[in-house]
Amino acid sequence: MQAIRDPAAIRRKCTRFLAHHYPLSPKQHLQQVADAIPDDMEADTYGSGAVITAFEAEVAQLLGKEAAVFMPSGTMCQQIALRVWSERRGFSNIAMHPQNHLDKPEKHGYLRLHGLTPLLIGNLETQLSVADVEAISEPVAALFLELPQREIGGTLPTWGDLTAMTTWARDRGIPVHMDGARLWECGPYYAREYREIAALFDTVYVSFYKALGGIAGAALAGPADVIAAARVWQRRHGGNLIRLYPYVVAARLGLQQHLPRMGEYVERAKQIGAILAGIPGIEIAPEPPQTNMMHVFLQGDISRLQDAALDISEREYVAFWRQLQPTVRPRWQRFELSIGNAALDIGDNEIDRWFREIIEHGQA
């Protein structure tokens, strides 16, 4: 065992990264955004102005929706979509998976700010099934589906199940909202245009940082009247900022740079998933990965696994994970892995060698 080391300091020296894209420093990133801005581009003002409205139109078209609105965060997009549906329907229940992003991560904002109430359906650790949706027996304002379901490794329903679930709801007049924080990452699995996937939903939230590499920001797309109402709520939320252009321009760059490469990232995730799953003491979920992400389970003592990874990071300047978390299974730990452009430059044999070393030390 070594003395206590500072993982952040070690990461700072790394030049290779298993997860995500190569990091850009704030200075590099903002310089890139400034460079991409035309000399004569005018600033947006409280949501108006060509820079923001043109991008909103681009997103709406990509998702096949009438309209879209850019907001600072997905937290805002989603609560607002649900509030608008709730006001139209006269109900407050939101039917959703127990590991939705609204409850713990967003601290029940939809309940505390909007008076909306959770109606949890399905099992904690598996994807929603058609039967889970059909079992809804109380009035609901909306059905809320996350594609992919991040907290269970980024799993997706089959196209057949997705169609059945959304059709069941819409046949009953229940609007279906997509938490598409990682929708961009789902294209390869469904092998369909984003607008085809979005067509199953009434409103869709998408994010621009994560796999697209923007700075921050999100959009909500849907029918024009719903988006018009959402803009009023955006103001109430404090999200109708006088200027959003730094985020908008960065989001647009991200769409241009990363969306065409999403297939590569997903393919690389599958390859890495296969390598990891082939090492005794490592499991992945889902297996194989369905998007560019997976959960990786490591067998061993959490401190020793962590130490082994830091040893390699110090020696070979490669970063593995930000957070290794304990699981309910004794001596099994977990981290979330999302593949971006950085892993494209790492060899299969290196990954195999590194993780065998990590497991060996973790189990010693």
Add this chain to the structure above:
Amino acid sequence: MQAIRDPAAIRRKCTRFLAHHYPLSPKQHLQQVADAIPDDMEADTYGSGAVITAFEAEVAQLLGKEAAVFMPSGTMCQQIALRVWSERRGFSNIAMHPQNHLDKPEKHGYLRLHGLTPLLIGNLETQLSVADVEAISEPVAALFLELPQREIGGTLPTWGDLTAMTTWARDRGIPVHMDGARLWECGPYYAREYREIAALFDTVYVSFYKALGGIAGAALAGPADVIAAARVWQRRHGGNLIRLYPYVVAARLGLQQHLPRMGEYVERAKQIGAILAGIPGIEIAPEPPQTNMMHVFLQGDISRLQDAALDISEREYVAFWRQLQPTVRPRWQRFELSIGNAALDIGDNEIDRWFREIIEHGQA
């Protein structure tokens, strides 16, 4: 009368500006921000990281408060401060001026999101008095005071009145919140440190664009426990963005560049106010200006006044106002004027000549 002209196109050609600072294009502004970022500065992450916490500490110190939190907007800061006070007090009423910024401009977000209720005190067109505050007869969660009161020309209570109003409330255990969207502009009037003004209040919201020239963003300062609670609500509001550094760095630049010059801007506003008030057919409020802002009333036909101003803008490349609005008095129109660095380069004689021409044409 000329054919219909596009005021925005005419403004685009202007090189001189009566109001605000010289405009920076988004490209220039973001370039300036990128240049100001040190090579090794790390990005903030959901509100943590040195770039944001150091700035929050700087703002807290400037305002003499235990803590401060940076948020994307003032709308968010203020609703959240009021919600926190309301939860602690167990009351929902917010005592405030009828021309507060929360009702119409922010579409009653505090009511629709937080269930807080307005208790309007005082007169529509004048500054709150001590008697208005003393007449509060229902339980209130907080007393909400805007310094300066923008919609009535940026007027301020005297130091004596301000002290009396805040003391009355605090003696009764009522927290006092400052809408300090333009607090920076009040320093010269009170001739006191910002922390002395802020000391009369329990929580203070300040803005970083307006006179400070940032891109967007705001801060809420107050007791450490209140700010800790505010951070939870910031997440619920969707304002705890993964990255806020573009706004933070721009805000810091604004504080450095413009705060030391606030006295000049206020002085220039007083000079310009005197020139305008000396022209028959023009009135200003307040007279003299108390901050860098005032309302300017022009006597004449609104279209003819507008046309006269555009004539001068086209001829001399100077921009006057963005919006001329009708008032209740027949043939009297109004615009809001805030003085920044741009008016420091305009001569007194020019202002006199231009406005005499505008009034002459407007009354013809």
